[in-house]
């Protein structure tokens with residue numbers, strides 16, 4: 001009986017962990033070069049970016065400069081990793097709708113959309129797209145980085161998948177050993 005429950009539970013847990021592991025992705029890597037306002041900036045190769053599912057105060061509204069300065073501090077002249085909305089890709093004015101990540105340390109990236117929310121600089125505006133702002137975490141674990149991110153995106157994803165499957169295999173083996181020892 002115990003085994004039956006366990007054998008049903010393991011695939012469910014694996015699916016959950018797969019979902020968590022791939023809840024974010026890098027669709028493009030570029031450099032931010034000019035901040036337009038608290039939720040919009042230009043990049044050197046991907047054009048204008050609109051942060052997904054958040055809204056910053058408009059020019060003339062209270063908090064406009066706070067949001068703009070904060071976004072400037074987070075992204076200007078830095079490498080930005082873009083998770084582009086897979087459903088609509090662009091919004092009004094052809095801007096790419098993205099969750100934006102920047103380097104945090106050797107193991108983690110920081111979610112800029114979430115950082116602005118936590119600072120109170122922007123508000124959630126949850127559009128119908130691939131993102132759910134209520135599930136964002138400030139930091140995400142860095143995937144294996146390729147030598148040249150702009151041309152080697154597929155290899156980066158492939159390495160991440162191999163790494164993930166290897167971890168799943170190890171966890172499954174540990175669970176099986178634990179179950180067998182209990183019997």
Ligand SMILES: [Ca+2]
Nearest residue numbers: 083084085086
């Ligand atoms: Ca995406």
Ligand SMILES: [Ca+2]
Nearest residue numbers: 126127129131
């Ligand atoms: Ca959304």
